[in-house]
Amino acid sequence: MxxxxxxxxxxxxxxxxxxxxWWPAETPFEIIIGAILGQATAWRNAAKAIDNLKAADLLNPEGLSKLTQDELETLILPSGYYRAKAKKVRAFVTHLQEHHNNQLDSLFAQELPPLREELLSIYGIGEETADGILLYAAKKPSFxxxxxxxxxxxxxxxxxxxxxxxxxxxxxxxxxxxxxxxxxxxxxxxxxxxxxxxxxxxxxxxxxxxxxxxxxxxxx
Ligand code: SF4
Missing domain, CATH: 1.10.1670.10 (Helix-hairpin-Helix base-excision DNA repair enzymes (C-terminal))
Known part of the structure; x- marks a missing residue:
């Protein structure tokens, strides 16, 4: 019915x-960072922050992990809530580094339920963001x-x-x-x-x- x-x-x-x-992005990593920066803001604001990271050639796990909190805040300023979002981006990058050696393929190799649980365990990733990452970046059917x-x-x-x-x-x-x-x-x-x-x-x-x-x- x-x-x-x-x-x-x-x-x-x-x-x-x-x-x-959907989703306008060049790589799965960009989708993930976009999902975090896009929280509680219009997409055009998140897109400006993404453009800043791209222009600085930092939109990759290695590049972002080198930035201090202050440096990242400056780059993602247009996305709004930039302090909290910088912390969230750093939390994800640290998690990827510590648990998956910076390899998204390793993170995404899991089945949907444990992968969703793992994403939800990372600071700053709530259900909507986790499902966006699962669907658009990991290509797993999570509504x-x-x-x-x-x-x-x-x-x-x-x-x-x-x-x-x-x-x-x-x-x-x-x-x-x-x-x-x-x-x-x-x-x-x-x-x-x-x-x-x-x-x-x-x-x-x-x-x-x-x-x-x-x-x-x-x-x-
Ligand atoms: S606009 Fe929304 S509330 Fe109005 S008829 Fe369409 S679906 Fe229903």
Whole structure:
């Protein structure tokens, strides 16, 4: 039942927005650093910080591990919360060095559940960041949810109660085939819909989901 509804929602969103290409990065390491720098900020701010690291030829484990906290803070300033984010980046780089000899292949060689646990054990990596790393960098089928997902699911009447990352993610993990391409595209479609139509104040009058959405129906 839920599987059918989720697949139909995917089809409806896909018909509206088409193929969306995530994630804009050249290497898995860049995706990981981008996932940390992108926390609680618009992507364009994280992208500026990434550009600074690239321009200094430091966007690699060896380069970042040579930087002091102050030096890293200066380079990632545009990403916001730069002190905390510098600590998080350093924590990840130190972990990679100490446990995997700077080799992402070694980190990613694990199955999804233990890899997710390991990522979550690193300072500064929460569930959304861990799932972003798993899906986009490690190419493992871990669904990423966020506030856009919550808003849409709640308004469609498929989720009730306060935001709960694990419960929300479980809806997708338990009902969809575990397919990286599907998860990648689905998350991107939800974000696009949340940014353009199902906004904080929903734009139901121009939403293609309105006929099936209890919130959209109420707003008639
Ligand atoms: S009808 Fe309104 S509340 Fe429902 S999904 Fe569309 S924009 Fe969101």
């Amino acid at each position: 839920m599987r059918k509804k989720l697949l139909k929602l995917y089809d409806d969103l896909y018909a509206e927005y088409g193929e969306l290409n 990423v949810v966020d506030t856009y997902t919550y808003r849409l699911m709640e308004r469609l009447g498929w989720f009730s109660g306060r935001f709960h990352y694990g419960r929300l993610r479980g809806i997708f993990m338990e009902n969809l085939p575990h397919d990286c391409q599907l998860f990648n595209q689905y998350h991107a479609l939800i974000v696009r819909h949340g940014a353009r139509v199902c906004q904080k104040t929903p734009q139901c009058e121009r939403c293609m989901l309105r006929a099936e959405c209890p919130t959209g129906n109420q707003s008639e």
